[in-house]
Amino acid sequence: MRSVLVRGGRIVDPSQSLDKTGDLLIVDGKIEAISDEIGRMEETIELDARGQIVTPGLIDVHVHFREPGGEHKETIETGVRAAVAGGITAVCTMPNTDPVTDDPAGIRFVLAQAEKAAGARVYPLGAISKNQEGKSLAAIGEMVEAGAVGITDDGNPVMNGGLMRMAMEYAKAFGIPVADHPEDLDLSRAGTMNESLNSTRMGLLGKPNISEDIQIIRDLLLSELTDSRVHIQHVSTAYGVEMIRQAKSRGVQVTAEATPHHLILTDSEVDGYNTNAKMNPPLRSSEDRDAVVQGFSDGTLCVYATDHAPHHYDEKEQTFADAPNGIVGLETSLGIGLTCLVGQGVVDLSTLVDRMSCAPARAFNLPGGTLKRGGIGDVTIIDPNVIWSVNSNEFMSKSRNTPFEGLKLKGRASKTIVDGKIVWNGL
Ligand SMILES: [Zn+2]
Structure with a gap:
């Protein structure tokens, strides 16, 4: 014993x-x-x-551990060490690895590496489409059988609405949610920051809010049509928050994330071409930030997730336009939540614990999120x-x-x- x-x-x-x-x-x-x-x-x-x-162990349902293929940025072992150092007992890993985690062997590999590392629990998400190319569905049923707890093409949004509809129908049959990185690539073009006066002033091509809004709306409607569960990742726009709020009120099975950075930073952070303020979706205006905060506080965005996205120093040292998107988050999310959210009266402690443990467990059917006996x-x-x-x-x-x-x-x-x-x- x-x-x-x-x-x-x-x-x-x-x-x-x-x-x-x-x-x-x-x-x-x-x-x-x-x-x-x-x-x-x-x-x-x-x-x-x-x-x-x-508290019940904290769960982060949106992390990138880069293994296989990007081990110089993070491995599953260093990822689960970072997680537990930040108080996180379980994570969901994204499938945009190299090769893409789009088959049962890929899922089994992630689980085997996690088992060896013996840190936080790892629950992999599989890809929606083969090689995340948005053309044909990945082997969803076999991945679920191997241990995938959801599917997503995070990083390479699904542009084809018909494919997304089919993905939701399959996901429903297997009892898992579709996690959705909502972005219309034709609208966001080669944008590198929020489209705003700031992007004009800095001479950077912007990504407009509507590139995110339009996909949030599409996927809420598809979720409603197929009566399936959709999890909207890293919501950053005021209109997106409002659309999710309305969808929830009419019974759409939607859960959604707020990240620490979208809750506390705005696009003014990009000043000086700070590549550590470059992420996707980008940091947006203070009005958007305030709406994300409101949505987090009222439960529209019921999950607090980091989108932990490790990159090597040299990669972030490039020019702003060339640097990759994303920031690490596992070792700062709890401290930021306690200091900048609970400490500032945005939510109380119990609500933060709900957003960091109970709600994420429910969204992906994970064990945990409770201290109930057994x-x-x-x-x-x-x-x-x-x-x-x-x-x-x-x-x-x-x-x-x-x-x-x-x-x-x-x-x-x-x-x-x-x-x-x-x-x-x-x-
Ligand atoms: Zn994403």
Whole structure:
């Protein structure tokens, strides 16, 4: 028997509307009990969590681990280390690897590498289309059988509405959601930042909001038509948020993400051609940012996900137009959530935990997202008072591409427990 007793923490579990001080016992990788006080037991690791917050393990449903094919940026091993250092106990990996993860062998490879790495749990998403070319469907059923929890062509949006409709019908048959990177490539052209006065001033080609809006609308309608589940990734526009809100109110089965960067940054961050402010979708106007915040707060965007996108230093050192999209996020998302969202009164702590654990688990049918008895023994322990500054040199990730370097944050994961094992002991 293998037991961990977490003593005296503030246990916050929105899945059972719980917020109280007490003890939590994990036995053989399962939640065994929550009680005011649990007696001393033999052969049990005791963790003192007084003054700390104890939550169901945090889940990030949008990460890029670059393996196979981009191991100089991140491997599954360094990715799951970065995750647990950030208090994240489970991640969903995107299939835009090289080769693309579009068949059961690809899914099995990701799972095997994750098993060896023994950090955060890894739930792979498979591609929607073969080689993410948007021409014909990938082997969806076989990938689900091998362990895929969803499908997406993230990074290479599906331009063909007929193919997307078919993907949703297949996904429905296999009980998984389609995760949707909504972008019309003809409208976004070779844009490298938000289309705005800022892009004109900087002489950069912009991506207009409508390139995102139009695909959000298409895929909400397709989800409604096929009565299937769609998960809209990294929503960045005010109109997109409103369309999702309206679709939800008429019963469309939609879940949606807000990223830390779209919640707190705007396109003014691109000033000085800062390539760590280059991502897709781009940082947008303050009106868009405010709408994303509102959507996050009212639950329209019910999932907080990073779109962790590691890139090598040299790649981000290129000119703004040539540099790749994306930033790392796994080791800063919790601190940003606690400091810039809870700390600023955007959401309360329980809502943040819901957006980081319960809602992501529900969106992708993952185990976890709860501390109910019998649930998996994935737990995050947070020191809410520790003050720290983002220092990318200390990242467990292989990559350093963050726009948050030097940002002072309050609150951080002190311990991360996966399957009843302490996989991160930070403080
Ligand atoms: Zn994307």
